[in-house]
Amino acid sequence: xxxxxxxxxxxxxxxxxxxxxxxxxxxxxxxxxxxxxxxxxxxxxxxxxxxxxxxxxxxxxxxxxxxxxxxxxxxxxxxxxxxxxxxxxxxxxxxxxxxxxxxxxxxxxxxxxxxxxxxxxxxxxxxxxxxxxxxxxxxxxxxxxxxxxxxxxxxxxxxxxxxxxxxxxxxxxxxxxxxxxxxxxxxxxxxxxxxxxxxxx
Numbered sequence: 001x002x003x004x005x006x007x008x009x010x011x012x013x014x015x016x017x018x019x020x021x022x023x024x025x026x027x028x029x030x031x032x033x034x035x036x037x038x039x040x041x042x043x044x045x046x047x048x049x050x051x052x053x054x055x056x057x058x059x060x061x062x063x064x065x066x067x068x069x070x071x072x073x074x075x076x077x078x079x080x081x082x083x084x085x086x087x088x089x090x091x092x093x094x095x096x097x098x099x100x101x102x103x104x105x106x107x108x109x110x111x112x113x114x115x116x117x118x119x120x121x122x123x124x125x126x127x128x129x130x131x132x133x134x135x136x137x138x139x140x141x142x143x144x145x146x147x148x149x150x151x152x153x154x155x156x157x158x159x160x161x162x163x164x165x166x167x168x169x170x171x172x173x174x175x176x177x178x179x180x181x182x183x184x185x186x187x188x189x190x191x192x193x194x195x196x197x198x199x200x201x
Contacts, residue, residue, distance in 0.1 A: 003090045003129065004089070005059070005060045008063050020153060021150055022094075028062070037050040045064075046064065062075065072119035072122055090172070090175060091130050094149065095114070096135050097137070098135075100161075107126075107127065107128070117130070131175065
């Protein structure tokens with residue numbers, strides 16, 4: 001089944017803007033901007049919604065406004081309204097098991113400690129595609145997980161992610177045009193990204 005819905009996960013409100021947990025929001029906002037789409041609030045989905053046309057088909061972009069831990073309530077409502085299965089959705093979100101800036105595409109697996117994905121699995125089931133963007137591990141093991149994911153990116157981290165935004169959008173478009181499996185073969189190739197190469201003397 002082709003992708004009809006692209007959901008970015010995050011928390012609503014200015015307090016959470018530019019936090020690590022909101023990278024999903026940032027990328028779907030960038031995708032909407034690239035296609036000149038505008039956002040509007042859809043109360044029935046508890047979400048901000050934008051519509052883009054890609055290769056002749058309409059795609060719904062969503063930013064759930066339920067807060068991260070209840071993402072499934074919003075996205076489940078949207079899928080039911082559109083009479084779509086989970087397989088028609090691509091979810092964009094942060095992953096602290098991936099190095100900063102790295103991306104990975106997958107379909108199955110556990111929530112990996114991500115509360116937004118845990119709620120999605122509970123509300124809509126498995127089968128949705130997952131586009132994960134690395135935010136890197138906690139700097140200290142003792143650091144509270146919530147403090148880390150709800151913290152702001154450093155200036156250097158913001159620059160790294162900003163430099164790669166066009167790559168992320170290209171990868172999302174690759175998923176849309178070529179399908180999950182072919183895109184997975186390209187996106188999941190492990191290649192050092194620029195800031196990593198600079199670290200290796």
